Every structure is written in structure tokens, then in C-alpha cells.
Amino acid sequence: IDAHDDATLRAEMEELYPADISGILYELDTDAARYLLALLDKKVGSEILTNLEVIDRREFLQSFTSEELAHYVDEMDSDDAVDLLNEQPIQTREEVIALLSDREQARFILDLLHYDEDVAGGLMQKELIKINLNTTVNQCIEEIRQQAENVENVYSVYVIDDADKLLGRVSLKKIVLARKNAKIADIYEEDVIFVETYRPVQEVAEVMQRYDLDAVPVVNVQGRLLGQITIDDVVDVITEQAELDIQAITGITGDVEEEDDTIWKLVGARLPWLIAGAVGSLMAATVINNFNTQLSKIAALAAFIPIIGSTGGNVGIQTASLIVQGLAEKSGLSATVGQRLAKMVLVALVNGLIIGSLAGSYCLLIGEPRLVPVVSLALLAVVLLASFMGTITPIALNRFGINPAIASGPFITTVNDLIGIGVYFLIASLVLSI
Amino acid sequence: IDAHDDATLRAEMEELYPADISGILYELDTDAARYLLALLDKKVGSEILTNLEVIDRREFLQSFTSEELAHYVDEMDSDDAVDLLNEQPIQTREEVIALLSDREQARFILDLLHYDEDVAGGLMQKELIKINLNTTVNQCIEEIRQQAENVENVYSVYVIDDADKLLGRVSLKKIVLARKNAKIADIYEEDVIFVETYRPVQEVAEVMQRYDLDAVPVVNVQGRLLGQITIDDVVDVITEQAELDIQAITGITGDVEEEDDTIWKLVGARLPWLIAGAVGSLMAATVINNFNTQLSKIAALAAFIPIIGSTGGNVGIQTASLIVQGLAEKSGLSATVGQRLAKMVLVALVNGLIIGSLAGSYCLLIGEPRLVPVVSLALLAVVLLASFMGTITPIALNRFGINPAIASGPFITTVNDLIGIGVYFLIASLVLSI
Incomplete structure (x- = not known):
């Protein structure tokens, strides 16, 4: 890194997963970490920023301009983008949103900023695949092609009516196996477990554990589909709650770490x-x-x-x-x-x-x-x-x-x-x- | 229930998810619970048995004959089946395995019984979808159709060579979007994170959290694909570990519950x-x-x-x-x-x-x-x-x-x-x- 040998570094980083590069960043000083991050692909860089621990990330990003932040935020899942922006001062937050080149992302973020961190709305991401009840499997595949670019893991496709109301879901497995001209209305499952935006995250975690769900759709009071919560975010909630309980039991106040904190x-x-x-x-x-x-x-x-x-x-x-x-x-x-x-x-x-x-x-x-x-x-x-x-x-x-x-x-x-x-x-x- | 009104009960139970019916069983005595379970579809019944807490399940199943147990075990995921069988006396265990009508399930279970509970092998299920490198997308869909019956949630399709060695994975999303005559060899991802059978479950949980995985393939030392571990099982491991830590801190030995235990x-x-x-x-x-x-x-x-x-x-x-x-x-x-x-x-x-x-x-x-x-x-x-x-x-x-x-x-x-x-x-x- 000291030699600034861009080509070698880039090649080496390509071998690694983003989560591993995040681990490497912890061991570098701010300048070296910034240099390394700049070398990487925008998509990989944004994943790395998503993975960093809150405390370290806030410190690391202080030296970034709003333009640089927007560059990465553009590529993030909307829920991760909101988490990162909530750590920034209000001015930076608004600048970054204004600078996003992906306007859909900007709209998603503005929607999500309303919600408190501890309710379902604060945990959900806007990225999901939804399909109207009256389409055929073929049209559905076309829709997935268009919408899937933004969606990392497709768990299932949500079925909605003309008013965006959640009606049910179709698993990708079913879509793969269905005839091309079958109607979505004929193959979708009406029984779908969902949560409302105002549910506490603990309740969301319980529901997902109880029914072994990988993702759960989030609706508003009128039943309109607003987003989804994926299991990886819930795993983080569960881990964090366990840590909080242990801190309460052992008489430690606030979220500190023996190794990192002053x-x-x-x-x-x-x-x-x-x-x-x-x-x-x-x-x-x-x-x-x-x-x-x-x-x-x-x-x-x-x-x-x-x-x-x-x-x-x-x-x-x-x-x-x-x-x-x-x-x-x-x-x-x-x-x-x-x-x-x-x-x-x-x-x-x-x-x-x-x-x-x-x-x-x-x-x-x-x-x-x-x-x-x-x-x-x-x-x-x-x-x-x-x-x-x-x-x-x-x-x-x-x-x-x-x-x-x-x-x-x-x-x-x-x-x-x-x-x-x-x-x-x-x-x-x-x-x-x- | 006392009136033994089968039809009404059956209709009411159909409205409920298996996890909810499990909750109802806790409130019934053994005879009523058995009666209710017998009314239900075999598939639903096996899911309910999977959901029950270990202590309650062991007690409840004592009155079951090996034939009855085999009836439900037939329908379970192999990992859940092994967990249930491990709670039974050895004689019952062997009888049940001999009585299974699904011989593939019996083979799966025998494979999995070798592993300790606390390593990856003990957590994995044999059900997964694997596809040879040299097939086309069309053949792959045909394979999924045949294999998918046993697999509850298809996360991705694992790609193997002729010797069953794990080479990579293809997401269902990619399969949906690919042309029918595309070669799997051209669209699969070579970078795949896997774990070996002997890895401690804690390590598996860390890997899945670190890389945000929904499922991770399990291989033996030669790299042969043996099974997969899904995130819902890992969530259980994480929750259990947190409970164990809290019990250790608060000076409680053994897994007790204030409400249920004597x-x-x-x-x-x-x-x-x-x-x-x-x-x-x-x-x-x-x-x-x-x-x-x-x-x-x-x-x-x-x-x-x-x-x-x-x-x-x-x-x-x-x-x-x-x-x-x-x-x-x-x-x-x-x-x-x-x-x-x-x-x-x-x-x-x-x-x-x-x-x-x-x-x-x-x-x-x-x-x-x-x-x-x-x-x-x-x-x-x-x-x-x-x-x-x-x-x-x-x-x-x-x-x-x-x-x-x-x-x-x-x-x-x-x-x-x-x-x-x-x-x-x-x-x-x-x-x-x-």
C-alpha cells in the first residue's frame, strides 16, 4: 500500500470478498484506507462501507465530501443508505441526498428517513420485486429483469393489486417451474405473513423466527406494500439485543468495546x-x-x-x-x-x-x-x-x-x-x- | 375439541400456520394434542413437530409408536428429522429409520447421524438442488422440477462436477433471467463461500453473518458437496448461544424455564x-x-x-x-x-x-x-x-x-x-x- 502499486492492489482485492476488505480497513490508518477504497469498484466500495461498524464508520467518513458519499450511497440498499446517512450531520445528509444520481434511490431514502430505528419501517428496504395480479408468468419474468438490478437477493415476488395493496407472494421456485403463459393470479399464494411499519423490531424478529421467514413484506395501515425486511437485518437486531441484555446484566451503560474505545x-x-x-x-x-x-x-x-x-x-x-x-x-x-x-x-x-x-x-x-x-x-x-x-x-x-x-x-x-x-x-x- | 367435531376443527386449523398450531398444542393435554395432530395433514403435522421445543417434544412423543413417528419423519427436512430422532431412545430411532417409506430420506438421515450437534455437519440438511456444470438452463429447470419437491426454500442452485465436487452456484434469479439454451458453465458464479463438515457451528454462524448469506453449502475434506445450512437454523444457534451466555452470567446451570419446569x-x-x-x-x-x-x-x-x-x-x-x-x-x-x-x-x-x-x-x-x-x-x-x-x-x-x-x-x-x-x-x- 505504501508503494501505491495500484495494479497489484486492485488485483489482490478482486480475490477478496467485501466483508474481508472491511476487515483489512480496520487495520489501516484513515489515509491508507481512503486510498484503498478509492481503488475499488464503486459497488464493492459501497458494500464495504455498509459492513463497517457504526463507530468506526462515522469517524472514517468525516473526511469524505458529500460528493464522495453520494457516489457510494447511490449503490447501497436503501436501508443501509439510511443507516449511514442517519450517522451524518443533517447538512451532509441533505447534501448527499441532493447529489444522488439515482433519483429513485433518493426517493426511497426520503421515504425511509421518516421511520424510527426501532420499528419495522426503520428496518425495511424499499428494494423488492412486486408484480400486478393480472400479469402472466412471462410478463413477470420481464418485470423481474427490469426490477432485479436493484435487488440483491430475490426471495420471492410480491403480488399486488392496482392500488399497490399486498395480496400475496409467488416464490421464485414457482415462477421457474410454471408455464410461461400461466396467470400470476392462478399460481400465487394468498397466505402471506406481513408486518406493519409501526411494529417494534423485536416483534418483527419474533415473527420471522417463528415462521422461519427469509424476508417479510412491510405494509402501511391501508395494506399498501411499502418495503421488505430481510433476515440478515433481523440477525443483526437479535445479536444486538443479546449484547444489550448482557450489558444491562453486567452493569455496563452504553455501547462500548474494550478494544476500540478510549x-x-x-x-x-x-x-x-x-x-x-x-x-x-x-x-x-x-x-x-x-x-x-x-x-x-x-x-x-x-x-x-x-x-x-x-x-x-x-x-x-x-x-x-x-x-x-x-x-x-x-x-x-x-x-x-x-x-x-x-x-x-x-x-x-x-x-x-x-x-x-x-x-x-x-x-x-x-x-x-x-x-x-x-x-x-x-x-x-x-x-x-x-x-x-x-x-x-x-x-x-x-x-x-x-x-x-x-x-x-x-x-x-x-x-x-x-x-x-x-x-x-x-x-x-x-x-x-x- | 372435547366434542370431537372433526370437520370444524380441520377447517379452523387450515386457517392457521403450523407455527401457530404448535402454540395451541402447548395448551392442550397429551391426548387432546394427539387427537388434534392426527386430524391434520401429514406435511403440516411434521412441521408442527419440528417447531415444538425439545423438552416438550420428547415428552409428547413418548406415547407415539415407531410407525406413527416414521409417518411424520418422512415429511421432515433431513436436519430436523435427525434432531428429533436424536431425542429418542436408540431402539426407537432405528425402528423409525427402518419404517420410513421415503428411502432417500432414510439414507439422508443415516448420513447425518454421524455428525456431532456442534459442528457444521450436525446443522446441515441434505436437501438441496445441485446441477452438473455441463447442463443447460433448460435441463437445469427440469432438474429443479424433479429435485425441488423436497426442498422448501430454494436459495440457489449449486454447481458440481462429475465427482460431486462443489464448483460454484447460480442464483435462481439468474436462472429465471437466462436464455433457455444458455450453458450453466457460462452463467454460474465460481466464487462461493462454503464450510467444511467439521467447522464448529459458532464459526458457521460467524461466516453467514459476515457475508450476509441465506444458505451456505457444506463440503467434506475432498470438496464434495454434502449438504447445506440455511439461515433459520443459524438464527436458532445465535439465539441459543445468547441464552447460554446469560445463564452462565447469572449463575444458572442447565436449560431451565421458570414457567415450564418443575x-x-x-x-x-x-x-x-x-x-x-x-x-x-x-x-x-x-x-x-x-x-x-x-x-x-x-x-x-x-x-x-x-x-x-x-x-x-x-x-x-x-x-x-x-x-x-x-x-x-x-x-x-x-x-x-x-x-x-x-x-x-x-x-x-x-x-x-x-x-x-x-x-x-x-x-x-x-x-x-x-x-x-x-x-x-x-x-x-x-x-x-x-x-x-x-x-x-x-x-x-x-x-x-x-x-x-x-x-x-x-x-x-x-x-x-x-x-x-x-x-x-x-x-x-x-x-x-x-
């Missing part, structure tokens, strides 16, 4: 929950300090502070994560909150008794028999309370439209820590009458 | 990590007990046990989850362990100083100025140690082929709890000379 960004992503946890623990410290006199009498009481905290935290996280999983699946009839609580209480009782006896035996082992009832009772209570919190917190968050996975994270451990310590010392002062 | 199963899924956590905390209790005399002198020391434990746990989980995420992405060059550690130390220093000052100020607030250096120093040390553990644990687990997500779970909190308590009391006795 130290300040990484600190910022961790601090909120660390501070929340610290504040919660300092509240627990205040509780403990109130039992100062009891502690100086029986110092061994302090030894069980960790098991109270960790058991409460672990039970809370386990319970919450099972509830979150249940909420996400929505399969069949959901159990009522009451039924969930009843089952939870039983499971907690068994677990609490086992952990309580374990800790009770330890008390005997270290020669503190008077602590046996305190520690085992406290643990049983902690397991029950933690299970209760782990059950209701995600359900409550979900009702308020907050990602319930947060409930499996530091929030629940902090709250349970605090509750647990309070219960422990309360039981201690009651049982030991100190 | 209380004993739920208890069993939680107990291992609860007990591990309890044992860790009791080891911490032993450490604390060793500092009994110091504690009775300065009872306020006990108040900071929770913040030491929770900060260590939270930092450890955060760090580990970012490292796990980095390990999973493998994008570009991976940073070395040294580089990761250096960055981690800096982030930990900043976070440790902030949390340390916060807790230090609290000491002043409660009128314990002598504890300021102890608590802040201990927290700084805890954050550093927890970050270190959070960095090396997942990397080490990953090297030994264990799911590194485990490192973001109760394991790391337990270990960090123990280390933290030790460090805290050590610093306390050094600084306060008690």
Missing part, C-alpha cells in the same frame, strides 16, 4: 453502576454502624456479612434472569404474577433451607452455636426476600417499558445487599436479645 | 452456584474471624465489608463481560493480553480513585477519620485486583475451551469477595497497627 469512555460506561453500588453499600454501612454495640460484644457477627450479601445478590440475579427469559418468550399463556410468586416461594424455601443449614453447620464448626439460629434464619429470610425482589422487579420494569434485563444486574444485588444486612442484624438483636 | 428442576439449576457462593463467603467468614480482636477494638471496620465485596464483584463482572465480548468478536487483530492488561489497569485506577474517595468521604462523615486511608486504599486495591481477575479469567477459560461467559458470573464475584476481604483486613492491620 479509557475515558470505558470509565464512563462503568462508573454509573459502580457508584450506585457503592452508595447502596454505604447505606448498608450505616445500618451496620447502628449495630456497633452488638458487634463489639459479638465480633463473630461480622463474619457472616459476606454470605448474607452474596447469597442475596446471587439469588436475586438468578430469579430475575429466569423471569426476564420468561417475559421475552411470551410462549403460550403467561402465568399470572401470583402463580409465578407461588412457585418462586417454594423454590426459595428449598434453596434457603439448604444454604441456611450449610451456614448453620459452619457456625457450629467455628464454635459459635448461639449464632446458628441467627445465621440460618437470616439466610432463609434473605433468600425469600431476594427471590421476591427478583420476581417483581423485572415484571415492574417491563410494565413501565424499561428493558427488564437491568433487573438482573447490579441494581438487584445492591438492593438485596441492603435488605439482607438489615434483616440479619434485626434477627440478631431479636434472637440474641442484644 | 420446582425440583429449578432448585437444581440454581443450587450449584448458590452453594459455591456460600462456600466462598464462608471462607471469607474464616478470614474475618481471624481478625476478631481487631474487630472488637474497632467495630466500625465491619461496616465496610459490604462495599468491599460489592465493588469487587461489580468491577469483576464488568471487566469480564467486556473481555468476553471482545473474545467473541475477533474483529481485526486481537490486542495482546499485555495490551489489554495495561488498558485495564488505567481504567481501574481511575474508577478505584473515584470509588475510594467516595468511601473515604463517608468515613469522615461518620466521624471515623482513621479509617479514611484504610478504606480508600483497600477499595483502590480491590478495584485493581478485581479488574485483573476479570481480565485473565475469561481469557484463561477461553484457552481451555470453556465458555468464557462463566467468568462474568458468580465465580468472579465469589473469588473477588474473598480476595477483597483479605486485602481489606490486611491493609487495616498494617495501617492501624492493630
